[in-house]
Amino acid sequence: MSQKFTGIVQFANGAAASNVTVHLFDADTLNEDDNLTVESGLSDEKGLFSLTYDKSRDLDFADIYRPYLQFSYTHHGKPHSYKVNLQPNQRVYGLPDMPPLKFIPATHGLQFVNRYPGYWIPFSVPSIPDIPSVNNIYGLCGGMLAASLDFLLADRQIPQRRRRPGRVTPLHRYLHQRQVDSLTRGSQIVRFVRWMSLPDPAVQLRTADELKKLLPNLDKGIPIPIGMVYISTKDTYQIWQNHQVLACSYVELEDGRLRILIYDPNFPRRNDIFVESWPDGNGGYLSVQRMGDKEKHTRGYFTMPYEPIVPPAILDDDTASDEKEKRS
Numbered sequence: 001m002s003q004k005f006t007g008i009v010q011f012a013n014g015a016a017a018s019n020v021t022v023h024l025f026d027a028d029t030l031n032e033d034d035n036l037t038v039e040s041g042l043s044d045e046k047g048l049f050s051l052t053y054d055k056s057r058d059l060d061f062a063d064i065y066r067p068y069l070q071f072s073y074t075h076h077g078k079p080h081s082y083k084v085n086l087q088p089n090q091r092v093y094g095l096p097d098m099p100p101l102k103f104i105p106a107t108h109g110l111q112f113v114n115r116y117p118g119y120w121i122p123f124s125v126p127s128i129p130d131i132p133s134v135n136n137i138y139g140l141c142g143g144m145l146a147a148s149l150d151f152l153l154a155d156r157q158i159p160q161r162r163r164r165p166g167r168v169t170p171l172h173r174y175l176h177q178r179q180v181d182s183l184t185r186g187s188q189i190v191r192f193v194r195w196m197s198l199p200d201p202a203v204q205l206r207t208a209d210e211l212k213k214l215l216p217n218l219d220k221g222i223p224i225p226i227g228m229v230y231i232s233t234k235d236t237y238q239i240w241q242n243h244q245v246l247a248c249s250y251v252e253l254e255d256g257r258l259r260i261l262i263y264d265p266n267f268p269r270r271n272d273i274f275v276e277s278w279p280d281g282n283g284g285y286l287s288v289q290r291m292g293d294k295e296k297h298t299r300g301y302f303t304m305p306y307e308p309i310v311p312p313a314i315l316d317d318d319t320a321s322d323e324k325e326k327r328s
Contacts, residue, residue: 020047272291
């Protein structure tokens, strides 16, 4: 007798997965698994699917009934298949993949500039055009990248405020925590120091290796945080003069240059911030960061880890503004 099974299929971040074909099988110990599907399911824009199956198809009394769902779908242009055991009271099933993301810096990046009064180690605002280097100004670049990506993955709109949050606000605490997370217990600080101590040719070679990791992810629609190495220990040991940005997408120009669109929290609400890289003729890559009609020499860059979290429900609290903090 035919039966119907209705469920929901989602990506790893909980977003609905559409156009996923669903079949129901019975695992067979000795022979090929039995396809019990009478009519396959196809998920809609909400991830909802319904299939028809018959337990008596290819009935084998020697087997224990072990049903599972098989999800077939196309992800980043390639066919994928995923199996999961059918549970009696479960209706929501998750795929192991994240959905393709299109991160638009002016839309998905935080709307205020990465510039906070006071002191925070180890990162400050880098010395770049239009943003002077001030010792008692710090930045939360890694935290702002992670938070922006958290919101996109959670399918939530970022806070629309254009004024930086005060120190005692929930938003600042969240950004501070994500900044700490981005440094992975200090291991990323060590990477910055190591890259700063290398000669330029070695940095360029390492950048070429990092591009081999970065570009396939961008091809899949996965934004990746990158550590921007601006300075050398020959000039200064001020590690905070380096930076963290989010690589969003890229194009290859006619002259062979790679132009990588980035979200730079020092330049909010802009889609004209890029990193350009090109071969140095010795296996490495030279680089420059472009901010509209300005540019900044970049020694190299490396990919950085990112672990998503669900943003707190309430963040945009203005009860403690910068002015209030100054008076307290």
